[in-house]
Amino acid sequence: MKQVIVFPRGQLSPEDRRHMYEAGFVAVEADDPSKVVLAVPLAVSAPTLGTDELTMALLHAVGTTTWEEPKRLFAEEMHRRAVAREKSLASSKTGD
Numbered sequence: 850m851k852q853v854i855v856f857p858r859g860q861l862s863p864e865d866r867r868h869m870y871e872a873g874f875v876a877v878e879a880d881d882p883s884k885v886v887l888a889v890p891l892a893v894s895a896p897t898l899g900t901d902e903l904t905m906a907l908l909h910a911v912g913t914t915t916w917e918e919p920k921r922l923f924a925e926e927m928h929r930r931a932v933a934r935e936k937s938l939a940s941s942k943t944g945d
Contacts, residue, residue, distance in 0.1 A: 851870075851873055851874060851875045852873060852874050852875070853874070853875045853877055853887055854869070854874050854875070854876055854877070855877045855878075855879055855882040855885045855887075856876055856877070856878050856879075856882065857878070857879070857880075857882055858878040858879060858880050859878070860878065861876055861878060907923075911923050
């Protein structure tokens with residue numbers, strides 16, 4: 850199943866649409882993209898991944914890449930979120 854991306858009408862050339870399709874995307878153009886509603890049927894044979902699977906895939910990709918900048922940014926963001934969660938939990942227990 851291809852991913853669908855909605856663009857404002859007139860933004861894409863036929864070549865852009867072809868490149869997007871070849872990359873696995875279906876480009877939809879609309880006068881008002883905010884009003885587009887997509888219904889995506891979910892076949893039993895094509896289960897979606899849960900957050901655990903997506904997290905493990907992300908961690909594997911970050912752990913095996915040689916791209917140092919994305920790895921550093923990912924680690925910093927994980928740390929920032931963990932600290933924020935700890936502060937939030939601590940303040941909810943103390944009533945602050």
